[in-house]
Amino acid sequence: xxxxxxxxxDCGSEDVxxxxxxxxxxxxxxxxxxxxxxxxxxxxxxxxxxxxxxKQQIVDMAMNGSGTRDTGRVLGVxxxxxxxVLKKRKNSPSR
Ligand SMILES: [Zn+2]
Numbered sequence: 001x002x003x004x005x006x007x008x009x010d011c012g013s014e015d016v017x018x019x020x021x022x023x024x025x026x027x028x029x030x031x032x033x034x035x036x037x038x039x040x041x042x043x044x045x046x047x048x049x050x051x052x053x054x055k056q057q058i059v060d061m062a063m064n065g066s067g068t069r070d071t072g073r074v075l076g077v078x079x080x081x082x083x084x085v086l087k088k089r090k091n092s093p094s095r
Contacts, residue, residue: 009052010038048076
């Protein structure tokens with residue numbers, strides 16, 4: 001038997017329970033911390049773009065001068081995903 005310690009990616013709480021599986025068979029996890037903004041997350045994701053924190057990484061790379069295709073290649077997401085994330089971002093600094 002192997003135990004894997006699972007922490008919520010948002011609040012870092014250990015107060016999580018297994019919450020079924022999604023249609024592709026990946027384990028879902030429910031965070032039971034009442035102050036947490038995230039309710040569920042998965043242990044592994046089919047697409048890198050859904051991983052918690054990847055959108056912030058896209059914005060950080062853009063601020064450091066990485067191009068759209070560069071960012072996509074490094075993070076393993078589509079260049080169109082990178083563009084969509086940057087377009088959706090509110091309060092983006094004006095040029
Ligand atoms: Zn949480």
